[in-house]
Amino acid sequence: MRLEIRHWQLLDAIGKYGSLGAAANVLGVTQPAMSHRLAEAERRLGGAIFERDGRKLKPTPAGQALIQTASSVLPELSRAEDEFERTAANASHLVRVGMAQYSAYHWVPGFLKSLAFCREKVQIDFVAAATREAEVTLITGKTDIIISPARSENPLLDCKPLIRDELVLITHPEHALASKPWIEAQDLVDEDYLTYSLDALPGFEYERFIRPSGIRIPHIQMVEMTDAIVEMIAVDLGVSILSRWALKRSIKQALVAAVSVTKHGLPLTWYIISRKQDGKNEAIKTTAESLQQWFLVNESS
Template sequence: MRLEIRHWQLLDAIGKYGSLGAAADAIGVTQPAMSHRLAEAERRLGSAIFEREGRRLKPTPAGQALIQTASSILPELSRAEDEFERTAANASHLVRIGIAEYSAYHWVPGFLKSLAFSREKLQIDFVAAATREAEATLITGKTDIIISPARSENPALDCKTLMEDELVLVTHPNHPLTAKPWIEAQDLVDVDYLTYSLDALPGFEYERFIRPSGIRLPHMQVVEMTDAIVEMIAVDLGVSILSRWALKRSIRQALVAPVSVTKQGLPLTWFIISRKSDRKNEAIKVTAEALQQWFSLNESS
């Protein structure tokens, strides 16, 4: 590109004001500097942009096309700069939260309402992609905070306890297993069992409950979204073992029913995870503290 922004500004100003003097005043440079800049632009393009009519400058046909372009692109560039400044100013106040394993957002309205007066410019986004590969989204910067039912052992991440929960068998409210005070692994042999992953996740039901029993589940179906699993259970198309907290709303609405897993139950701990490198990021720190306070007061069992 042969012309620079300063040349385009010159063209726009002369097009608006018609003379070097007035254009120079508008841009804030001296008239000799403006004259030099115009000569440089014409030299770079290899042709005259304006014709002199006394003190006024009349654009040539080709020059008129340049002026029209200048009047179009300069406002766009200015808007781009303004947008950049707004985005950069808010970047330190944007916190992206993900929830690992479950699509559990029933708590979000209450939590956001609690933030209304804590930090005026704080912006919270929720990242659905973090349901799977949650730690990877933290490490790559796609999220800033993860709420996870699995402890992180990554040395680059901070992992703090958020709340205590439990894994429960989730069934249709009229399913025969709801009559039991708790279930054993053998109770799952003859039912349609829904799971969102065939991977034996550390700390979850397969590792802690199904595998130790030695049983095999012959009627297992993979459904990769917990929301879809709940919908299927609600119309009696199977059962699953899921977080009681994650299904809090569906249980309260009697769409599904929880049954304890073993007499002792299957405790589940949720954690709040963030990058150690963000310890001095005030927005992330404020949000993490607010999450811990909110869950302590409203969501802990």
Template structure:
């Protein structure tokens, strides 16, 4: 290796800060020392990592690949040290866990009780950012296990089936569609439709239900937090097609109504996603197995 760990730390700091001055402050060294370190790295590699644009530094095309790698390996090394300390002190494995797309944790306390009994050596750490960027968080090591809806085929990621769910139309209790046994896509033509995704997700309602029909909702509004979507619907602002399981608390509390989507329903599978590099007996894979057992039990 031509670069030392301090050079990789420098790349990450510059990438996140944008200027030498700010990056030097983050690293706790002088700007002059950081400038020398950058020059040293570029001499060792034989090319420029950054170009100056006024006071800011912009990655070169070759430098971009290096900073992307730095953004992955530095957090991974930091977490490895933290996990080692946890294991050395307590014999406990920390598994960072998140739920993709939905902010739903009504099931978590009960599951944690089961985990405490069956896997006392595993400590769960909830990572909220996994809701918005699950695959990126998984790939860069920010999270170890993601409970995700839909069927995902991603290089370097294993998908372990956990449970079967259903996509349903969520409406206000007194909405005109609430009395129907099921809806057709044409029923949405006069509706304000709320969605948490800016783009159509493969295997979800747009691809399987809305687009094939040729019908489109009257107005589509993106609300990136699903909890907020449910609150807006409960207040009478729009409708949405969401996971029945994810909105179970709102259904139980009679805040919203849910209606079957299509005559034949829209099934939705949930899976536990882990990195393929995880050993077969790792804490992350054991957690995935326990999730499947718990949901299917």
């Protein structure tokens, strides 16, 4: 290898913060030292990694590829060090759990209290970054277990049903649609519709409910976080179709109202997903089994 870890750290920091000064502050070195380190990296590689754009540094096409590699590899190296330290100190094995698409963690306290295995041997962390790219975080090792409302077809991943749920219309409690026993797609035509993804996700409301109706919703606003969507609906700034289970607490507290989608409802299944290669990893296996058992007892409809 031509570059050392300190060079990769430099590339990652400049890529994130855009300037030598900001990168130097983050890494705790002087700006002249950072400038020297960058020049050394470019000399070792035989080409420019960045171009000047005013006071900013803009990566060249080849430099951008290096930055993407740095941002992917450095967290993995850090995790490997953490795992080694835990093992060397006879500490707990770390299992990282993420929620796909929803920031729904209302179940976490109850689950953690129920754990039958020794917490000194298994530590569970929850990874917020999994919300947007759940399967990617599993494959790259940033998470070990994902709870997702979408089934995975990736042959590298093990996907098992967890709980049954349903997609429901979420409205302000005093919204005109809140008093209906159920809605049809036509009811959404004049509404400000909020969505966390403009993609037609397989198995979700657009594919199963909106598109088959043939209607067009003219007022659609994308809000990437479901938490933010709920906050907007709570002050009557729109409606959305979301998971009843994920919004259980907001619905129970009457911050929002839930209305069935069609007379027969729109069923949704949540899955627990892990890497097949971790099938013999006792910490991950035990955590996944404990999650399945807890959800079966406490969250199944």
